Amino acid sequence: MKETIYTSQSPLHTPRVFLREVRADLGVVYRIGWQLFVRNLKVQVRQSLLGYAWLLLPPLVTGLVWVLLGRSRVLNVAASNVPYPVFVLAGVFLWQGFVEALNCPLQQLSSAKATLAKVRVPHEAFVAAGAAVVVFNSLLRLGVLLGLTLWFGVPLTGTLALAPLGLVALLLLGLGLGWLLALLGLLYADVTQGLPVVLNLWFLLTPVVYSPPAAYAKWFNLNPVTPLLLTTRSWLLAGPMAAAPGFALVAGLSGIFFLLAWLAYRLAQPHLIARL
Amino acid sequence: MPTDTTVVTVRNLSKKFCTQLRTSLWYGLRDIVAEAWPGPTAAPGLRRAEFWSLHDLSFELRRGEALAIIGANGAGKSTLLKLLNGLIKPDAGSIRLRGRVGALIELGAGLDPVLTGRENIFMRAALLGVGRAQVLPLLPAIIEFTGLGAAIEMPVQFYSSGMVARLAYAVAAHLHPDVLLVDEVLAVGDIDFQRKCLNHMMGYLAGGGSLILVSHQPQHIQAICRRGLVLQKGRLTFSGSATEALDYYFAQQLAELTQHAPATAGPALSAARPVAIEELTLTGAGPVIQAGAAVTVTLTYQALLPQDNASWGFYFYTPDGSVCITGSFEAQPRQLAAGRHQLTCFLPRLPLTAGSYLLKALVADLATLQPLAMRGWEDAPLRLRVETPEATLQTNAQRMVQQLTTLQVEWNH
Numbered sequence: 001m002k003e004t005i006y007t008s009q010s011p012l013h014t015p016r017v018f019l020r021e022v023r024a025d026l027g028v029v030y031r032i033g034w035q036l037f038v039r040n041l042k043v044q045v046r047q048s049l050l051g052y053a054w055l056l057l058p059p060l061v062t063g064l065v066w067v068l069l070g071r072s073r074v075l076n077v078a079a080s081n082v083p084y085p086v087f088v089l090a091g092v093f094l095w096q097g098f099v100e101a102l103n104c105p106l107q108q109l110s111s112a113k114a115t116l117a118k119v120r121v122p123h124e125a126f127v128a129a130g131a132a133v134v135v136f137n138s139l140l141r142l143g144v145l146l147g148l149t150l151w152f153g154v155p156l157t158g159t160l161a162l163a164p165l166g167l168v169a170l171l172l173l174g175l176g177l178g179w180l181l182a183l184l185g186l187l188y189a190d191v192t193q194g195l196p197v198v199l200n201l202w203f204l205l206t207p208v209v210y211s212p213p214a215a216y217a218k219w220f221n222l223n224p225v226t227p228l229l230l231t232t233r234s235w236l237l238a239g240p241m242a243a244a245p246g247f248a249l250v251a252g253l254s255g256i257f258f259l260l261a262w263l264a265y266r267l268a269q270p271h272l273i274a275r276l
Numbered sequence: 277m278p279t280d281t282t283v284v285t286v287r288n289l290s291k292k293f294c295t296q297l298r299t300s301l302w303y304g305l306r307d308i309v310a311e312a313w314p315g316p317t318a319a320p321g322l323r324r325a326e327f328w329s330l331h332d333l334s335f336e337l338r339r340g341e342a343l344a345i346i347g348a349n350g351a352g353k354s355t356l357l358k359l360l361n362g363l364i365k366p367d368a369g370s371i372r373l374r375g376r377v378g379a380l381i382e383l384g385a386g387l388d389p390v391l392t393g394r395e396n397i398f399m400r401a402a403l404l405g406v407g408r409a410q411v412l413p414l415l416p417a418i419i420e421f422t423g424l425g426a427a428i429e430m431p432v433q434f435y436s437s438g439m440v441a442r443l444a445y446a447v448a449a450h451l452h453p454d455v456l457l458v459d460e461v462l463a464v465g466d467i468d469f470q471r472k473c474l475n476h477m478m479g480y481l482a483g484g485g486s487l488i489l490v491s492h493q494p495q496h497i498q499a500i501c502r503r504g505l506v507l508q509k510g511r512l513t514f515s516g517s518a519t520e521a522l523d524y525y526f527a528q529q530l531a532e533l534t535q536h537a538p539a540t541a542g543p544a545l546s547a548a549r550p551v552a553i554e555e556l557t558l559t560g561a562g563p564v565i566q567a568g569a570a571v572t573v574t575l576t577y578q579a580l581l582p583q584d585n586a587s588w589g590f591y592f593y594t595p596d597g598s599v600c601i602t603g604s605f606e607a608q609p610r611q612l613a614a615g616r617h618q619l620t621c622f623l624p625r626l627p628l629t630a631g632s633y634l635l636k637a638l639v640a641d642l643a644t645l646q647p648l649a650m651r652g653w654e655d656a657p658l659r660l661r662v663e664t665p666e667a668t669l670q671t672n673a674q675r676m677v678q679q680l681t682t683l684q685v686e687w688n689h
Contacts, residue, residue: 002376007366007369010311028405031402031407032403046390047390114384115385115403120363120379188301267308267312268311270364271307271365273363274364275301
């Protein structure tokens, strides 16, 4: 019969037990997360008239706006060798994926507060369900983007196959930051308040709608999103195969950072519930 | 000593909370850092603005046993259930659980208002750690138990709170946990459902399940639990049989009531309050009141003016003061003289079984049936302890069915 012991000791005193519990929870996370994901889709559809159309509408409208802007030739900045609308759209979609991933843990956990305070359930399930939506939305947006690249006559090349790798790194970085933000944000409301301000500033400091000026390249590379976003975009838009400097390093660190932030949240979990 | 059949062992359990929100958030952050940096465990003392929500609590629960947690609001009952459910961490002490724990702490939690009852069954089962494939064979039984009928296909947002309770209880009940934690959830259901739940809990206990029940309903506690704990401001103040625990709890409540009630002795008589009851006693032959023995009820009153058409009566109540078991009222008019006097009534056979009771009395005007003076309704009633000389087949049977009064009968052969 399974035996559970609760004490005041930190789980890190017995790291093996701690990691075994994390692993045991993963199965539960998958089961609940999947049901939550399906539920979120169902709820979204049931309460709206347009239903599933809402999944495709936002990226389609964004795409269309940029197509019209491109046609009217207001925006003919020679940013790179691909048409500017496609260049911007690819950047914006990738940035959106990153921001959604970053917001996902705090958003999901905040909205499930009532349940988390009363029901013993791995919190990862809610985050996983949210992350599944982020991935789902990112894939839809990439689909729209591919349509537009063809429309603008950008060829599809083999580097496209590498793009998911870049996207995963970007989402992992976002989720890692998101776990830490959730840890702080479930305690202090300042996080929710300040996040939009910081994200706006971050957007401007990241070469999303422009190419980084060569003179400041060193500074831009201090921003961990830069190498991930530049590389993934170039893979998407028939660019060179070689990754931007620092890509491998940042991608690797993102993965490790994600794992550490996740474990940190798990340690914090009982203290957060006591204050929900 | 924990044995093979012990499913829950709680040792010196303590949990502190903070009274101030900001300070509590700051402590939270510090505790989280302390988790990640496990040094020597800090002394488990109280920091500024903290209090013990639970302090130094120890108990055990064995398989097939039901334990009632009794206490006033804020005594730490819900904290204890949250600790047992692993939602929050102890600050000192330990909890050892064997088997799977199911909790019915808040019924509405985890139900999605837009989804139908049927869909929510799967959702809730998943939250309790049971997958779709395992729920499917149980589905007909669960739906049958809810008794919701066609409403099972309706979105849960249109459910009444009682219907939500039915749904949630049905799911948790059918997943067969080894330990079931129940927190005051039966109160919202209707009588039919309460009966169903009580029956289910008995069956669950008979099948080897263990149960911890938090409830303010004495009849639920007595129906299900053999043992009871009384918590007072986070401390365990009594541990014994459920009936004894309830008695202890009500006695405590009563003591507090008398402490805070204005002194009834030497009441100021006025035209609006012409009669006052000064004292109420029940005396038997010896120091202990025996079941079935002869006793005398004595009421001491003070009257401002003589009362012509008065009468008096007394009533025995259950220890929680909610149910009047029996009593008597003198339907003949009698004269009350001005000044301090006594009224007595002789009972040849006290018709109560062994246990705790309350005695209330009143003096009334017989013409209008308006009470002139009352004792035990607004202020503290007299507390009685009725004993039996020795345990017999008869008294054991009385205890088993929780019989309150006795009847004089003649069995035909």
